[in-house]
Amino acid sequence: MSLSVLAIDDSKTMRSLLSSALGRVGYSVELAEDGNDGLERFTNSDPDVVITDINMPNLDGFGFIEAARKLTRDRVVPILVLTTESAPELRARARSAGATGWIVKPFDDEKLIWAIERVADTKGQG
């Protein structure tokens, strides 16, 4: 079983890029178009890692993380924020919402994988 990643981004391009970068290293990728969609998929598919954009319609990234953290799980799923901004306030806000880490756009494939490897228990996935 490969690592399963849920990637939430309202930009089609960004979803394609994420899907391609993660799929290439053998992760199974599920995509969601906004926070609401992401929350539904998060509930149903129980991913190993979530990557979420911040600025999205319906439910933004902060809202998603807060809602996801309220769901009862037997583990805390790592959630990485994918954002164009790297301002400290934004990190602080993401962290207080419950984000595990952050990736700054534009992302580099290797850095993206590296960020995931630092938070996801890839060894346990076989």
Added chain:
Amino acid sequence: MSAAGTDDFRSSFFEECEELLEAMHDGFGLMIDGLGDKETIHVVFRAVHSIKGGAGAFGLTALVAFAHHFETALDRVRSGAVTASPDLLLLCQRCGDHLSDLVATAREGKDLDPAPAISLGDQLDAVIGPPVAAEAQTDAAADAFEPLSLDLGDFGMVPDAPAEVSGYQLKFSAEPELFSSGNEPALLIRALARFGTCSVKAHVADVPPLAQLDPSMSFITWDINLETDASEDVIRDVFDFVTDCAHLTVSALPIMAQPPLPDLAPPPSLPSPSNPVVEAPKPKVESAPQPAAPTASLQTIRVDFERVDKLINLVGELVIKEAMLTQAVGTIDLPTGHDVLQEIEGLKQLAGEIQEGVMAIRAQPVKPLFQRMARTIRDAGTMTGKRVKLVMKGEAAEVDKTVLERLVDPLNHMVRNAVDHGLETTEDRLAAGKPAEGTVTLSAAHRSGRVVIEISDDGGGINREKVREIAIERGLVTPDTPLTPSEIDALLFMPGFSLKDEVSELSGRGVGLDVVRNEISSLGGRLAISSEMGQGTVFSISLPLTLAVLEGMIVVVAGQTMVIPITAIQETLHPDSAHIHTIGSGSRVLSIRNTLVPVADLGAMFGFRKEPSDLEDHVLLVVETEAERRCALIVDALHDQRQVVIKSLETNYAQISGIAAATILGDGRIALIVDPEGIAAGVAPVPANADPITHTADEGELHVAN
């Protein structure tokens, strides 16, 4: 950025940009009309934000820089820090236009003149205020987009200069938030082990008995000894995500001093730290060739244009085959209601539906086209100093993609005209009791299998007296020619006609309405004009929904079946010899409503026969070409009017003057589709000195074809 380098992602990015730009322009439109709600500004902001994000992924620095500036301004509006005044919204619209330009030039791989971006950026700064300190960070981040060296750290991916250290001693303990944020010390230590040989000791003295253990708390402190030549930054970067919820000390071990902590045993939870990856400057990444299928709900698919074309061609063949089958079955004289006849009827319907469905694949709403016109109108308004509002109606109506693309130039010209010539100046409008702001309306509607696009303005209408004067001045008509209002309007389409004596900045592009009309009719469309003094002008374009099918009149000439495009046919009439006159060298003219129209025999023109002397048993078809040229064609019989599938002659054979294309009829025979333009060009015009014969009564038996 391996993934971003591929063309597929790039083109899908630009497609997404189109959608985003559309949403953005829609949003500004709503806000300017006062119809926007709280979400509108968010939509606009996200659109610009997403364009910036994608542009960053593809290294489109100019686009990123401008989008960032724009986004910052929008963010201020979004947060309520700045009020969205009408002036600011207009400025935003212009920024949106520039963003569109940047996207377009980036798509073509070109660079755009940076001056407008700088000027727009300055204007934004003037309205929203210069960046304040709190935003310095964000701005710095945006500036950093250019060299692609954001505040990312390099994660140790880039080989560092060899450090003067043999390793590090780290001390690490976690706050409870470390767990609640989804981080895990074991993973951090495993990540550390990538950079060298790692030995870890866990101090478990503070761990309470199991019964009192709160699993959300951390009671362990780790001592880590890492042998590596990586830099301290790289090592600290591993803990980047947990700096705010952990205690970390890092001390470098100089090269000579290498005291491996003797009593360190790896805690069992750690992933084989005793056997670490020693040389791992890059994350080891298994390569799985098949990416897992994403389950995103896709609403659209991207299809190669060629595939659609091929499908359209095949469906055309199907329709032809169906017609052939119908005809073949017709020859065997089956009784009415026979099964075969019924099934064929069903087949015919099915083929028709498939054809419609396939055509619909290429159909696209006119909205993006109209939105481009909004841009043209804004520009034209700025240049002429007129205030103009664009109203769009029926923008959801769909038309073949090719038709839409070819409409860009003609429409551009016409909306520009509407602003430049159609609308009066603000003073004149106010004097006439009209609102200062002029309105240009673009509308689209489907009418009986065609789409009608109208460009109307609420300007002063066509000044027919002036048009007439100019036409006389240019020698287009003689001063004593009696002209009806619509005939005067038609003068606007004459080649070389320009309403303004001096070439204005806008219209001085060497393109007249005649060119516009030619383009429209090359699409199988017709252009009509109507105007009321003081009330405005309406240009109306009627177009086929697709270019693959043509509505044609099936005619017979010297035993040959030919097709004449319905759009060109003005009327069909049985020749009444009284109205056919022979002039000069023996060429014939038809006298119709006070004008003379040259008569030509299609059979003779294509070399099938000699021109018949007696026209009693023939039919005359009056066709009109783009250039206002009319001629009457002699044919032997009219069959019927029907849609035919166009087959290019040029790709299959060669271009022939007077023939536009070919089609295959139900009996399998090829029929040529006549090009009225080419025919009229080959017919000698009526000599100027021919006596116009005046008739008061209508000629002969008259059928109006359409």
